[in-house]
Amino acid sequence: MIALLETLPPGVLLCFVAALGLVFGSFVTLASARIPQGDSIVHTRSRCPSCLHVLGFRDLLPLFSWLLQQGRCRYCKVKIHFRYPLIELIQMVLFLSCYFVAGISFEFIVLALLSVMLLILIVIDFEHKIIPDGLQIAMAIVGVVYHVMHSGIDIALVIGPLSGFASAMALRLLFSWWKEQEALGLGDVKFLAVAGLFLTPELIIPFLLMSGVIGIATAMVWQKVSGEKEFPFGPALAASLFLCVLLPEQYNEAYRQLISWLAE
Numbered sequence: 228m229i230a231l232l233e234t235l236p237p238g239v240l241l242c243f244v245a246a247l248g249l250v251f252g253s254f255v256t257l258a259s260a261r262i263p264q265g266d267s268i269v270h271t272r273s274r275c276p277s278c279l280h281v282l283g284f285r286d287l288l289p290l291f292s293w294l295l296q297q298g299r300c301r302y303c304k305v306k307i308h309f310r311y312p313l314i315e316l317i318q319m320v321l322f323l324s325c326y327f328v329a330g331i332s333f334e335f336i337v338l339a340l341l342s343v344m345l346l347i348l349i350v351i352d353f354e355h356k357i358i359p360d361g362l363q364i365a366m367a368i369v370g371v372v373y374h375v376m377h378s379g380i381d382i383a384l385v386i387g388p389l390s391g392f393a394s395a396m397a398l399r400l401l402f403s404w405w406k407e408q409e410a411l412g413l414g415d416v417k418f419l420a421v422a423g424l425f426l427t428p429e430l431i432i433p434f435l436l437m438s439g440v441i442g443i444a445t446a447m448v449w450q451k452v453s454g455e456k457e458f459p460f461g462p463a464l465a466a467s468l469f470l471c472v473l474l475p476e477q478y479n480e481a482y483r484q485l486i487s488w489l490a491e
């Protein structure tokens with residue numbers, strides 16, 4: 228399959244990756260709505276949440292259905308929120324960035340799968356303030372594949388998750404003792420253990436610090452947009468992990484700049 232795709236002209240391949248991103252983007256919307264309810268993500272037909280009409284092929288074309296129907300349900304004409312096409316567009320951009328970094332390869336499949344899971348995490352955590360265990364397990368499986376692909380089977384497969392878990396747990400205890408409030412939820416702590424599969428142990432501290440900075444930035448925007456005081460930390464961790472895995476050199480450079488700026 229990969230060999231077959233490699234024979235396609237670059238422009239066609241680019242369109243293929245973009246289209247695949249849009250399709251997975253609509254899967255992200257579906258999965259992030261169904262996983263917190265405990266519904267199956269494969270076996271039930273999609274319905275309009277307002278009139279409950281079963282949606283057909285024409286209604287389910289990512290982005291294009293929304294554009295062609297001018298952002299409304301074809302049956303009851305109720306407005307469909309722009310977040311649906313937005314999630315599809317974001318997933319498309321994520322797939323294209325994986326393609327620019329890894330080309331069409333097994334690495335691309337692993338990175339693209341990770342991006343899908345992280346985007347599902349971001350949507351669910353913003354909406355429900357949880358990171359479901361099933362999603363963590365799926366990411367851990369991708370993490371093991373990623374780790375074995377890059378470093379083979381070694382001791383870091385155990386030490387990575389353990390150091391992620393230990394540093395997150397330490398931070399959680401420190402914050403609850405200092406501020407008497409929960410800064411890192413248990414879902415975030417488990418996610419840090421999963422992230423340890425993608426990161427080498429010495430990257431854990433830079434990762435936490437960079438995530439903190441991304442977290443502060445997103446919290447300020449989120450509180451402006453939503454008016455909510457409570458801010459989930461999972462989206463910042465997810466965005467930080469994706470950047471670190473996709474562009475490790477640039478990520479490290481940004482970390483060094485941050486440290487020298489803090490030291491001044």
Ligand SMILES: [Zn+2]
Nearest residue numbers: 275278300303
């Ligand atoms: Zn409808």
